[in-house]
Amino acid sequence: MFLLTAYSTECKVVIKVIDVNNETPQFEKTNYDTQSLSEDIPVGHTVLSIKATDADDPGSGSSLIEFHITAGDDEGVFSVQTDGHGVGHVVVSKPLDFESSATYKLQIDARNTEPLMKGLEYGSESTTSITVSLTDVDEAPEFSQDILDVTVPENTTKGSVLLTVEAKDPEGKEIRFTLDGDSQGWLEIDAATGEIKTKGKLDRETLESFEVTVTAFEKENPEKSSERVLSVRLLDVNDNFPKLTEKQSFICVKNAKPVIIKAEDTDSAPFSQPFTFAFAHGKKSPNWELKSVDGSSAALTLRKSPSEDKIFVIPISIKDNAGLGVTQSFEVRVCNCTELGYCYMAPVERNLGYGMGPTIGILAGVLGFCLIVFVIVIKRINKGNKRNLNEDEEEKNPIN
Numbered sequence: 449m450f451l452l453t454a455y456s457t458e459c460k461v462v463i464k465v466i467d468v469n470n471e472t473p474q475f476e477k478t479n480y481d482t483q484s485l486s487e488d489i490p491v492g493h494t495v496l497s498i499k500a501t502d503a504d505d506p507g508s509g510s511s512l513i514e515f516h517i518t519a520g521d522d523e524g525v526f527s528v529q530t531d532g533h534g535v536g537h538v539v540v541s542k543p544l545d546f547e548s549s550a551t552y553k554l555q556i557d558a559r560n561t562e563p564l565m566k567g568l569e570y571g572s573e574s575t576t577s578i579t580v581s582l583t584d585v586d587e588a589p590e591f592s593q594d595i596l597d598v599t600v601p602e603n604t605t606k607g608s609v610l611l612t613v614e615a616k617d618p619e620g621k622e623i624r625f626t627l628d629g630d631s632q633g634w635l636e637i638d639a640a641t642g643e644i645k646t647k648g649k650l651d652r653e654t655l656e657s658f659e660v661t662v663t664a665f666e667k668e669n670p671e672k673s674s675e676r677v678l679s680v681r682l683l684d685v686n687d688n689f690p691k692l693t694e695k696q697s698f699i700c701v702k703n704a705k706p707v708i709i710k711a712e713d714t715d716s717a718p719f720s721q722p723f724t725f726a727f728a729h730g731k732k733s734p735n736w737e738l739k740s741v742d743g744s745s746a747a748l749t750l751r752k753s754p755s756e757d758k759i760f761v762i763p764i765s766i767k768d769n770a771g772l773g774v775t776q777s778f779e780v781r782v783c784n785c786t787e788l789g790y791c792y793m794a795p796v797e798r799n800l801g802y803g804m805g806p807t808i809g810i811l812a813g814v815l816g817f818c819l820i821v822f823v824i825v826i827k828r829i830n831k832g833n834k835r836n837l838n839e840d841e842e843e844k845n846p847i848n
Contacts, residue, residue, distance in 0.1 A: 469510035519555035615664035700785035728763035
């Protein structure tokens with residue numbers, strides 16, 4: 449026979465039940481009142497706030513709720529932002545347009561961030577609907593193009609159409625156009641059609657590019673308007689020929705150096721430099737030689753000095769790179785010079801023959817001067833004789 453001793457002990461067992469996503473979110477309302485919005489409400493505006501609850505463990509992903517617009521907004525005009533506590537804010541995500549859509553019937557679903565327990569589905573209580581109604585606002589006309597630019601040759605004829613601007617009013621109202629900022633007065637716009645034409649001669653050398661402002665406005669309400677900047681660039685044409693920068697010079701006989709002839713052309717390449725210099729009609733000169741120095745100048749050299757001071761007028765043909773040019777006169781005085789290099793006329797060589805006209809003028813002047821002196825002398829003599837006669841009479845008839 450054995451004697452047994454029995455022992456016992458106790459322990460506390462904590463059993464934690466882990467929640468599973470067996471509850472679905474439920475909206476506080478399955479249908480919210482119609483929300484009325486003006487179409488000019490800015491992006492980011494909150495339309496309304498919605499709320500849903502979930503009976504799952506608040507600390508688990510099973511109770512976290514996300515909101516999604518599942519119908520009624522294919523363009524994504526609205527969105528729902530959640531605060532993480534079952535509240536969603538319906539906001540405007542894109543600009544509203546009454547003319548595109550006046551009413552939105554939004555369907556919004558509430559969903560957990562974790563999947564539901566197997567076999568469980570979301571019911572109608574997890575879906576709500578909202579109707580958003582837009583009110584029309586009188587909007588300004590809208591241009592069909594954001595950027596307006598045109599490039600035309602500077603010799604475009606008066607009355608030519610450069611472009612036609614297009615704009616429409618969202619409400620279908622009649623619109624008109626104006627054009628401002630044309631400092632040269634080169635353009636005009638048809639108020640009804642938006643057709644922009646030239647009304648004056650364009651000139652790239654005056655203004656290579658410029659900008660004007662085109663305004664489209666409602667005919668009945670001009671305050672409703674929109675603007676676009678039109679950029680105009682002029683293409684160069686060969687409408688200018690090279691011109692002499694200086695038309696005269698001199699050469700000293702004893703130290704004859706070439707004269708540099710320079711020309712300039714306001715056209716741009718390829719209608720400007722290099723220039724071609726030549727004597728008119730392609731003729732050669734026995735007294736002069738002409739050679740190009742660079743693209744814009746030439747050297748005129750005296751071959752044979754004259755026996756006296758003399759002025760030469762030399763016709764020179766100057767053409768641009770495209771062959772456009774005219775014959776221009778260049779005057780050169782060949783003279784004796786001072787030590788400082790300036791022309792003077794030698795007295796022994798000066799021609800004193802004035803010619804018939806100047807000689808008659810000089811003689812007439814001398815005779816006129818002599819006549820004036822003669823008249824003055826006669827008047828003085830007469831005045832002296834009269835004074836002597838008065839004195840004689842006083843002596844003969846003394847006053848008693």
